[in-house]
Amino acid sequence: MFDLGSITTAVGSVGTAIGMAKTALEVRDFNASAAAISDASQKVINLQTQLLSTLGTLFELQQEKMSLAQRVRELEEHRSDRERYSLFEITPGGFVYRFNVSPETAGASNPGGMQPPHYLCQPCLDVRGHKVVLNERAVIWHCPECRAAVDNGKTIDVHFDI
Incomplete structure (x- = not known):
């Protein structure tokens, strides 16, 4: 089966x-x-x-x-x-930046703090942020960079011989 x-x-x-x-x-x-x-x-x-x-x-x-x-x-x-600088009116209406001379910043302990008197151009420092030392000319402080001129308060005696 x-x-x-x-x-x-x-x-x-x-x-x-x-x-x-x-x-x-x-x-x-x-x-x-x-x-x-x-x-x-x-x-x-x-x-x-x-x-x-x-x-x-x-x-x-x-x-x-x-x-x-x-x-x-x-x-x-x-x-x-x-x-280190302060705005200073060198003549009426004539502004410059002047080095801050203080006993703390100058002297034998900090000879690097002793700087000769100098002025910086106010427009160059305020507007462009550049430190530019002004050059003294006969009756002005002159900026060699921006050509600004600031009266230095001096006069020139001019004598004419006739």
Whole structure:
């Protein structure tokens, strides 16, 4: 009744069917894990992109901070240097900057503080921020940079021999 060949064939077919089912499950599991791996990889790539963008912004901010710190140093030096001078009316309506000579800033303990008397051009210092020493000419103080002239209060005696 039962044919041994048929039973063997049936068992072989069942074994093949089981093998195919296992393979189908493995393919399904591989595809599911591949999708999960792909999704995780995409998230890592997105995070790396965000990190690079953040690092770029951080670099720009560091550059700006360094530039601003340098500008603050320059302004502090300029302010400190400018505080060494006071606006002085050398003649009525004629203003210059004069070096502040004080016992604290000059003397043996601070020989660098000893400066010869000199005047700075007021327009150059106020408008352009440049320190320009005025040159004394016969009756004026003259700025070699902006060509401003300030009366020095002196007069020239001119004698004509006839």
